[in-house]
Amino acid sequence: MKARRLVGVLLAASTVLAGCGLWAGLVPAPVGPGTCANMLEGACQEQVDRALARHPGSTNVEVACTVPTCDRTGGAGTAVITLANGERVKDAFSYAGDPVPVPVPACTAIALDVCRGIADNTVNGLPPSKLIKAISIVCTVASCTQDRGEVDVRVRFSDGSEFQVSQGWEPA
Numbered sequence: 348m349k350a351r352r353l354v355g356v357l358l359a360a361s362t363v364l365a366g367c368g369l370w371a372g373l374v375p376a377p378v379g380p381g382t383c384a385n386m387l388e389g390a391c392q393e394q395v396d397r398a399l400a401r402h403p404g405s406t407n408v409e410v411a412c413t414v415p416t417c418d419r420t421g422g423a424g425t426a427v428i429t430l431a432n433g434e435r436v437k438d439a440f441s442y443a444g445d446p447v448p449v450p451v452p453a454c455t456a457i458a459l460d461v462c463r464g465i466a467d468n469t470v471n472g473l474p475p476s477k478l479i480k481a482i483s484i485v486c487t488v489a490s491c492t493q494d495r496g497e498v499d500v501r502v503r504f505s506d507g508s509e510f511q512v513s514q515g516w517e518p519a
Contacts, residue, residue: 381408388472404431444475456486478505
C-alpha cells in the first residue's frame with residue numbers, strides 16, 4: 348500500500364510539474380535494460396523493446412531522439428545496443444505513432460485542469476503505436492484537488508484493449 352501511495356505521489360507531483368511547464372514527461376529510464384534521451388516514457392520503452400527484440404540477449408540499450416521531438420505522433424533516432432559479448436552496435440530507428448490528437452478526457456468529480464494533467468501524464472507513458480480512442484478519469488474519494496486525491500484512470504485503445512490504473516497523491 349505504501350508503494351502504491353508513493354507511486355501515486357510521484358505521478359501527481361509530475362502532473363503538477365508538467366502543468367507548470369517544469370517537467371515535460373521525459374523519463375530517463377524505461378523498464379528493463381535501457382535508457383533514453385529526449386523522449387517520452389512510452390515512446391522510449393517501445394523503442395527499447397524493439398531493439399531488444401532485434402538483438403536477443405542484449406544487456407543494454409541506449410536510445411536517443413535525433414529529431415526535434417519523439418512523442419506520440421512519431422520520431423526518429425539512434426539506439427546503441429550492448430550485446431551479451433560486450434560488443435556495441437548502433438541502429439537507427441523511426442516510427443509513426445498516433446496521428447490523432449489525444450482525446451479530451453471525460454472527468455468525473457475532479458477539476459478539469461487537474462484531470463487533464465493526469466491524462467497527459469498517463470498518455471505520455473503509453474506506447475505511441477497504440478491509438479487512443481477515449482480516456483476517463485474518476486475521482487474515487489470525497490474530493491480530488493491539485494493537492495490531494497485518488498482517481499481511477501481508464502484509457503481505451505482503437506483495438507478494443509484498455510489500460511487501467513489507480514493513483515493517489517497528497518502533500519509530501
